Amino acid sequence: MNSLSSQICGSLSHFVAKNTALRLVSRPDIGHKGTNDRRTLPVTDPATTPDSTWKLTLELPLEVTSAFEELLYAQGDDPIPTIATFEIPERPEVWTFEAYYVNRPAEDRVRQALGFLCDMYQLDMPAFVIEEVEQRDWVAESQKILKPVKTNRFFIHGSHDADKVPADRIALQIEAGQAFGTGQHGTTHGCLRAIEDIAEQGQPHNILDLGTGSGVLALAMAKIWDSPVTASDIDPIATETTIENAEINHVKLAASAEDKTGVFALTADGFDDPELAGRGPFDLIVANILAGPLIELAPEMARHLTADGRLVLSGLLDHQQERVLDAYRAQGFSLEKEYALGEWRALTLKRV
Known part of the structure; x- marks a missing residue:
């Protein structure tokens, strides 16, 4: 466990001990690091949808969002809130943090958790808003928003547009869900264009999609190249989603790390993971993450990429x-x- 995790866990234990009305709740495996927008749409089930939904909104530095998430889970709301964090492009120093509740969260408890967070990280108390959210059919809403994405080779679509696939495009069905990457975002679209251009020059022999999200880029590459593709993400939900999307799109999945055919979906914390490192070296690495992690990973990228x-x-x-x-x-x-x-921006780089 790293020092930040130890600090958070130790501080949370102290927080819970001091506040007997709170109980520590296991955190769901929902990852937010290394993405541009991992907003999760609430699932609408007419039989179980609550009469109202409440949203807590505030802005926080990215490095403390996970800690605040833990603090909210520790308050023991049943059901626990659904968390979404996403980047503010014009203000990269802070991210928007949203928590969705079935019942209206008490303002004093939100201030209590924020006060503890601010004490822990020496922050000023941020403003926050609690508001009731209009009930919607979120599946229908996502279908309205997520129009098909067409590039020179690919047609990325949801199931609601499966009948619109052009005959001259490679179709990929990707639904809105818990993992980032439907092809809608400019970064994903840019990567698809880069992959198409690389395909004009030949076939890579060993491919890595680092920070795979929904697996859309890994699946796209598996569709055009008969080469092993490793789809890696720190978030286990992303790994599960990639496997599901591979099955939906009839893309072969590797049976094990030793299987050098198809797509191998792997939950790994970067190149420090021996299973990921053992799949290399790679002659194509696609990383659609964030600027900060890309900069930090530069030496490791160079180490695990072939000379050409x-x-x-x-x-x-x-x-x-x-x-x-x-x-x-x-x-x-x-x-x-x-x-x-x-x-x-999306960038294609080669060695000098």
Whole structure:
């Protein structure tokens, strides 16, 4: 356990001990690190949908969002709140934090948890809003929002658009859900374009999708290349979602780490995981995460890429591009091609 985890666990134990009205609740395996938007849409079941939903909204530094999530879970609400965190592009120092409740959360308990968080990290008390959310059929809402995404080779769609697949496109059915990546986001779209361009130049022999999310990029690569694809994510829900999406899209799954065919979905905390490292070296690594982790991972990326390999990096904004490139230039890489979709960027790099 790292020092931050130890600090959080120790502090939470103290928090619970001091507040006898609270009980520590196991945290669900919902990951938020290394993504651009992992918002989870509530599932609507007419038989079980509550009469109302309440939303707590505030802004926090990314590095403390997991700690605040733990503090809210420790308050013992039944059912526990659903958490969503997502980036504010124009203000990268803070993220929006949302918690959805069946019952209205008590303001004094929210302030209590925030006060403890602020004491622990020497933060000013942030403003927060508690509001009732209109009841909706979230599945229908997601279908309205998630229109099909078409690139030169691919057609990414939900099940509601399965009848609209053009004959000249490779179809991938990806539903809105718990893991990031439906093809809608500019970063995912940029990666798909980069993959298409690389495909014009040949076939990689060993591929890694680092931070796979829904698995959309891993599955896209498995559709166009008959090469092993490792789909890795720190979040076990992402791994499960990738497996489900592979089955939906009739993509072969590797039976084990030793199986060098199909897609191997792996829950791993980066290249420190021996199972992930053992699948390398890779001649194509696609990483659609965030600028900060991309910069930190530059030495490891270089170490696990073959001499003639390529990197596709995304999850960065236009103003972050030079910092990311500087980190990879220091490892002997140069920019091969840039893909711009609004303020988002995807980059293809090769060794100098």
